[in-house]
């Protein structure tokens with residue numbers, strides 16, 4: 394009998410794991426209605442561009458967010474030194490630098506070295522995309538000269554200021570940090 398068949402046939406198949414977790418395991422995060430819930434948790438980072446924090450991972454240096462862009466919003470031109478994974482939950486968008494379109498249900502991989510400018514077309518009222526951004530976003534002019542950057546720490550600071558300003562308190566951000 395193979396190992397898998399042996400496991401499936403066992404009487405304790407539905408018995409929960411009962412040993413303690415290793416001492417350094419961090420707490421899980423569960424966010425109900427992440428894409429549709431409390432409007433206060435959306436942070437406007439530029440006109441018509443919001444992020445909703447899901448996870449700020451300070452030891453691996455990446456962040457998971459929902460990005461929401463409404464009509465006429467532009468995500469400033471930026472270069473990625475690390476990989477990015479995206480999954481479009483709602484709407485449609487494209488990059489000025491590419492001829493493909495990311496639409497609802499699309500998975501997008503952005504390789505290290507990409508520089509691009511995210512645009513939502515005029516006929517799309519709102520897009521929401523789930524992004525994992527690794528390392529940093531380096532904001533650049535059209536000739537690649539750096540004009541700013543974001544990393545997991547600048548995103549945490551943005552969120553701290555937002556949560557403080559709306560009355561939830563700066564420490565509200567701690568629940569998203571691992």
Ligand code: FE
Pocket residue numbers: 471473477503509
């Ligand atoms: Fe990007």
